[in-house]
Amino acid sequence: MLDLPEEILEPPTRSPVARDVARRAGVSTATVSRVLNGSAGVRADKREAVMRAAQDLGFVANGAARALSTRRFMAVGAVVPNIENEAFVRVLSSFQDRLRQAGYTLVAANAGYDLEDELREATFLLERGVDGLMLVGDIHHPDLHARIARAGIPMVQTFSLSRERPCVGFDNAASAARAANYLMDLGHRRIGVISGLRKDNDRGGARVTGIAAALAARGLRLASEHDIEISYGIGGGRDGFRQMLAGGPPPTAIICGTDQIAFGAMIEARARGLSIPGDLSVIGHNDSDFAPFLDPPLTTIRIHSAEIGHAAGDHLIARIQGRPMVRLTEIDAELILRASTAPPRGAAA
Amino acid sequence: MLDLPEEILEPPTRSPVARDVARRAGVSTATVSRVLNGSAGVRADKREAVMRAAQDLGFVANGAARALSTRRFMAVGAVVPNIENEAFVRVLSSFQDRLRQAGYTLVAANAGYDLEDELREATFLLERGVDGLMLVGDIHHPDLHARIARAGIPMVQTFSLSRERPCVGFDNAASAARAANYLMDLGHRRIGVISGLRKDNDRGGARVTGIAAALAARGLRLASEHDIEISYGIGGGRDGFRQMLAGGPPPTAIICGTDQIAFGAMIEARARGLSIPGDLSVIGHNDSDFAPFLDPPLTTIRIHSAEIGHAAGDHLIARIQGRPMVRLTEIDAELILRASTAPPRGAAA
DNA sequence: CGGCCTCTTGAAAGCGCTTTCAGATAGCCA
DNA sequence: TGGCTATCTGAAAGCGCTTTCAAGAGGCCG
Numbered sequence: 001m002l003d004l005p006e007e008i009l010e011p012p013t014r015s016p017v018a019r020d021v022a023r024r025a026g027v028s029t030a031t032v033s034r035v036l037n038g039s040a041g042v043r044a045d046k047r048e049a050v051m052r053a054a055q056d057l058g059f060v061a062n063g064a065a066r067a068l069s070t071r072r073f074m075a076v077g078a079v080v081p082n083i084e085n086e087a088f089v090r091v092l093s094s095f096q097d098r099l100r101q102a103g104y105t106l107v108a109a110n111a112g113y114d115l116e117d118e119l120r121e122a123t124f125l126l127e128r129g130v131d132g133l134m135l136v137g138d139i140h141h142p143d144l145h146a147r148i149a150r151a152g153i154p155m156v157q158t159f160s161l162s163r164e165r166p167c168v169g170f171d172n173a174a175s176a177a178r179a180a181n182y183l184m185d186l187g188h189r190r191i192g193v194i195s196g197l198r199k200d201n202d203r204g205g206a207r208v209t210g211i212a213a214a215l216a217a218r219g220l221r222l223a224s225e226h227d228i229e230i231s232y233g234i235g236g237g238r239d240g241f242r243q244m245l246a247g248g249p250p251p252t253a254i255i256c257g258t259d260q261i262a263f264g265a266m267i268e269a270r271a272r273g274l275s276i277p278g279d280l281s282v283i284g285h286n287d288s289d290f291a292p293f294l295d296p297p298l299t300t301i302r303i304h305s306a307e308i309g310h311a312a313g314d315h316l317i318a319r320i321q322g323r324p325m326v327r328l329t330e331i332d333a334e335l336i337l338r339a340s341t342a343p344p345r346g347a348a349a
Numbered sequence: 350m351l352d353l354p355e356e357i358l359e360p361p362t363r364s365p366v367a368r369d370v371a372r373r374a375g376v377s378t379a380t381v382s383r384v385l386n387g388s389a390g391v392r393a394d395k396r397e398a399v400m401r402a403a404q405d406l407g408f409v410a411n412g413a414a415r416a417l418s419t420r421r422f423m424a425v426g427a428v429v430p431n432i433e434n435e436a437f438v439r440v441l442s443s444f445q446d447r448l449r450q451a452g453y454t455l456v457a458a459n460a461g462y463d464l465e466d467e468l469r470e471a472t473f474l475l476e477r478g479v480d481g482l483m484l485v486g487d488i489h490h491p492d493l494h495a496r497i498a499r500a501g502i503p504m505v506q507t508f509s510l511s512r513e514r515p516c517v518g519f520d521n522a523a524s525a526a527r528a529a530n531y532l533m534d535l536g537h538r539r540i541g542v543i544s545g546l547r548k549d550n551d552r553g554g555a556r557v558t559g560i561a562a563a564l565a566a567r568g569l570r571l572a573s574e575h576d577i578e579i580s581y582g583i584g585g586g587r588d589g590f591r592q593m594l595a596g597g598p599p600p601t602a603i604i605c606g607t608d609q610i611a612f613g614a615m616i617e618a619r620a621r622g623l624s625i626p627g628d629l630s631v632i633g634h635n636d637s638d639f640a641p642f643l644d645p646p647l648t649t650i651r652i653h654s655a656e657i658g659h660a661a662g663d664h665l666i667a668r669i670q671g672r673p674m675v676r677l678t679e680i681d682a683e684l685i686l687r688a689s690t691a692p693p694r695g696a697a698a
Numbered sequence: 699c700g701g702c703c704t705c706t707t708g709a710a711a712g713c714g715c716t717t718t719c720a721g722a723t724a725g726c727c728a
Numbered sequence: 729t730g731g732c733t734a735t736c737t738g739a740a741a742g743c744g745c746t747t748t749c750a751a752g753a754g755g756c757c758g
Contacts, residue, residue, distance in 0.1 A: 015501060017714055028738040033716055041736065058499045063478040064416035065714035068743045073413060075456075075477070083442055089433050096432075096459065105477055107424075107456050110445065128424070128454055129412040150407045152364055234642050260638065267642055289609065290639065293583050293616055366744055377708040382746055390706065414744035417713045699758105706753080713746085723736075728729100 016057040025053035036061065067129060075105040076316055077125030078134040081113045081201070085232070087258075087286045088136065090305035091158060091312070095134060098313025104131070104320075115141040115200050126151045132316035138162040139202045154319035158312050159303075160202050161328060166319075168311040168329040172203045173210030175301050175333040176255065179283045180214035182335060183253045186343045188281065191215060192226035192251035194240035194261050204229075204257055207285075211255060226251050230261070237264020245272065252280065252344040259284035259291045259300055266294065266340070277342035287336055296339035307331045365406040374402035385410065416478060424454040425665055426474035427483040428467055430550070432459045434581070436607075436635045437485065439654035440507060440661070444483060447662025453480070453669075464490040464549050475500045481665035487511040488551045503668035507661050508652075509552050510677060515668075517660040517678040521552045522559030524650050524682040525604065528632045529563035531684060532602045535692045537630065540564060541575035541600035543589035543610050553578075553606055556634070560604060575600050579610070586613020594621065601629065601693040608633035608640045608649055615643065615689070626691035636685055645688035656680045 018029045025032065027046055034042050035050040042050075053059075067073045076099050080088040096106040107125055111118035119141035125133065126147060133148060133155045145165075148155050157167040183191055193211055198204040212222040225247025230236040237260060244251065256262035262284030266276055274280050276296055284291060287302035311329045318325040367378045374381070376395055383391050384399040391399075402408075416422045425448050429437040445455040456474055460467035468490035474482065475496060482497060482504045494514075497504050506516040532540055542560055547553040561571040574596025579585040586605060590613070593600065605611035611633030615625055623629050625645055633640060636651035660678045667674040 015499060018716095019714080029715075030717075030738055030740095031736090034737090037716080043736065046737085058496070060472075060476050060496075060500065062417070062714050063476055064413045064422060065743090066716075067413035068411070068417050068745085069714080069716040071743070083445075084435075084438050086433075089438060093432055093459065100473075105456060105458075105473065107454060109454075110442065123409075124449075124454065127409050127412055147407070147409075150364055151409065234638055263639065263642065289583055290612065293612065295644070367746095368744080378745075379708060379710095379747075380706090383707090386746080392706065395707085411744050414713090415746075417715085418744080418746040420713070702755100702757090704753100704755080707751085709749090709751100711746105711748080713744105716741105716743090718741080719739090721737085721739100723734105725734080726732085728731090 016059045017062065018059070020057055021050060021053045021059050024057065025049040073129040073131050074103060075107050075128070075130050076132040076134065076313075076320075077122070077128070077130035078106060078108045079111050079118055079121050079125070080108065080136050081111050081118075082232075083108060083110045085258075086288055087159075087303055087305055091309040094306040094309030095313045096309075098310050098317065102313075102317045104317065113197060113199070113201060115139070119144050119147075123147060126153075131320050132156075134158060134312055134316065137202045138165065138167070139200050154316055156312050156315045156319075158308055160206065161330060166315065166325070166327050168308055168315060168331065170303070170331055170333045171210075172206035172333075173213070175210070175335070176207035177210040177214035178335055179255050179301055180211045182337075183255070183281060183283070183341065184214070184218055184220070186253075186281070186341065188251075188253040188344050189220060190226065190249065190251040190253070191220070191222070192228070192244050192254040193222065193256075194228045194230060194237060194244065194254060194265055195257035196230065196232040196236070196261065198229055207255075207257065223248070226254075232258060232260065234260050234264040234267070237261035237266075238268040239264075241265035241268040250274075250280070253282070253341070254280065255283045255285075257285055259286050259288040259298060262298055262300070262340075263290070263294060266298075277340055278345060281341040281344070283335075283341060291336075292338065294340070299338045299341040300336050302334045302336045304331050304333070365408045366411065367408070369406055370399060370402045370408050373406065374398040422478040422480050423452060424456050424477070424479050425481040425483065425662075425669075426471070426477070426479035427455060427457045428460050428470050428474065429457065429485050430460055430462045430467075431581075432457065435637055436508075436652055436654055440658040443655040443658030444662045445658075447659050447666065451662075451666045453666065462546060462548070462550060464488070468493050468496075472496060475502075480669050481505075483507060483661055483665065486551045487514065487516070488549050503665055505661050505664045505668075507657055509555065510679060515664065515674070515676050517657055517664060517680065519652070519680055519682045520559075521555035521682075522562070524559070524684070525556035526559040526563035527684055528604050528650055529560045531686075532604070532630060532632070532690065533563070533567055533569070535602075535630070535690065537600075537602040537693050538569060539575065539598065539600040539602070540569070540571070541577070541593050541603040542571065542605075543577045543579060543586060543593065543603055543614055544606035545579065545581040545585070545610065547578055556604075556606065572597070575603075581607060581609065583609050583613040583616070586610035586615075587617040588613075590614035590617040599623075599629070602631070602690070603629065604632045604634075606634055608635050608637040608647060611647055611649070611689075612639070612643060615647075626689055627694060630690040630693070632684075632690060640685075641687065643689070648687045648690040649685050651683045651685045653680050653682070 018032045022029045022032045035047050109121040135157050136159050160169045195204045228240045230240040269280050284298050284300035287300045291298040291300050367381045371378045371381045384396050448455050458470040484506050485508050509518045544553045577589040579589040618629050633647050633649035636649045640647040640649050
């Protein structure tokens with residue numbers, strides 16, 4: 001067999017590997033690796049030679065080989081219920097910020113408010129070898145935690161607090177209760193709730209529970225006809241408020257699961273000739289971009305998405321790197337008062 | 350040296366590898382691989398044994414090893430200007446749908462309307478070993494295409510059409526021109542534009558160019574004081590319209606780069622006592638969720654995000670799998686007529 | 699009954715990197 | 729100059745999978 005030079009046998013487009021850089025720089029692959037990973041103990045001239053060779057060849061290290069060798073994938077997964085939801089996107093965005101700073105990549109997936117789907121997506125990420133995982137909420141498929149444990153990677157939950165598991169979030173029940181108390185302080189007695197789907201959604205559920213408890217603490221109750229569950233979105237809000245009115249005496253105030261729902265409810269209320277806040281006070285959730293610009297500007301519970309994302313990122317990075325980390329980080333939500341809330345008609349100041 | 354059973358020497362938490370499954374099932378790792386990858390030619394009893402062993406052990410194949418071995422990472426990258434922008438998120442979401450169906454993972458990154466950042470993020474994904482890459486628009490860092498070429502992976506651009514490169518999108522100039530023509534047909538003569546930042550943004554630029562050309566075709570021109578460039582968002586829209594009014598005689602109609610900008614402009618117009626569409630017609634871009642619910646409902650250019658995402662996904666998957674694929678897919682945008690546009694005051698019907 | 703296929707299977711060779719380990723080189727002191 | 733230590737460097741052994749290759753096991757035909 002002829003012993004032709006290797007270059008001729010290889011397709012010309014084959015991308016360069018460490019071996020090529022080493023050959024060109026006249027060193028071993030070990031040295032190439034040392035230089036490219038910034039580890040100390042390489043003489044300046046060799047270092048330069050390697051750098052130049054890598055540059056000339058346009059060398060890009062093969063991530064899979066590196067991951068296999070280091071047993072670090074340098075990627076973190078996140079599974080959120082809905083990647084099109086503003087609140088989740090904002091958290092993902094700040095989460096990614098932190099990951100990038102630490103050199104990690106974010107791999108995000110959609111679970112669509114379904115536990116089975118969440119399990120499937122998370123498993124998919126686990127198979128990919130992510131070094132950490134972010135989830136939303138405290139309700140998951142029974143098998144999920146076992147799989148994460150078997151993968152041996154850290155996990156952090158967001159958006160709600162958890163009794164047992166690592167988490168970064170806020171007390172959904174307490175913040176919703178705060179909104180209810182504010183309304184009651186204004187003099188409201190008939191308060192309604194329009195939330196998104198609560199099945200397998202601890203945030204939505206907790207909010208309603210918190211409101212009901214706050215009402216109960218003042219001797220009021222959340223009438224079942226004032227407790228509406230609809231699909232997310234502006235259309236959902238309209239439908240929800242329509243349902244609520246069909247159910248009996250109208251509430252004087254409502255608390256909505258998102259600002260979109262609140263927007264929809266406001267539109268429906270307006271269409272019915274109700275004035276806001278004169279006939280109906282409205283509170284949303286999330287403080288979306290448009291909330292201050294609605295007519296009237298929407299009172300809402302602001303979730304500090306950026307802080308949650310950053311804290312979740314810091315949390316995972318720390319644990320991945322073996323540093324100690326507090327289990328629970330609370331980032332309280334905040335009630336932002338605007339003009340969509342006022343005392344009910346005829347109430348004493 | 351004692352020859353203790355291997356299990357005792359290993360830390361109990363070590364996650365199982367193919368070797369473990371093989372041992373438990375009494376076969377070789379080759380057979381394990383064959384079974385788990387569904388390739389034919391394994392006798393039923395062995396297949397069952399392997400399946401069971403894998404199940405019992407909770408075996409999850411190491412993605413890095415698999416990627417290294419197959420030279421397929423089973424992941425696709427996407428770099429978008431702003432991951433918090435509704436239009437991009439919708440495209441990413443449908444893009445991901447398709448990728449998932451084909452067994453691929455989406456890895457998305459943010460470039461923030463900056464070419465250097467885009468290059469950095471794309472390089473980061475390339476290093477990770479993605480099998481394909483989605484970009485937005487036709488303007489990129491001069492080095493980017495060389496790097497993609499060196500990585501030897503397919504790339505597809507979205508949101509605009511390209512003369513040279515693979516793309517899925519629409520003709521931004523033509524669709525904006527359509528909006529301008531519609532306004533001129535209604536009788537408008539003084540038409541303004543409020544767009545987001547146009548630097549390194551071919552979509553924004555093309556839209557303004559298209560509008561100016563449409564005006565010119567009818568003997569009108571886009572006055573410089575009616576050509577406003579601001580940052581995205583509702584606040585930007587308010588500022589933009591304020592600037593436009595400060596510049597001289599007000600336009601009777603405006604075309605905005607996004608529905609958020611249009612919303613902001615409408616708020617500012619209303620605050621100035623202008624009625625819409627009586628004094629001012631407004632057209633947005635994207636057909637956001639809230640567009641039909643504004644007061645009045647917003648006429649807007651709908652971008653078929655889901656179709657773009659799906660087509661881009663199909664495009665990349667096909668090329669990754671070596672199937673032929675058309676270079677250019679046009680998915681036309683559509684002008685959705687609502688109540689925010691009308692003939693200017695005093696115009697003949 | 700021998701020869702030839704076909705069907706299964708396992709051994710072993712990578713994939714491209716990191717990292718250990720030991721050898722080579724150089725510097726320094728006695 | 730010799731001996732020792734401190735620095736560098738390369739060979740080689742993995743990391744955990746896929747895939748080729750060759751061999752073993754049956755089955756069938758002449």
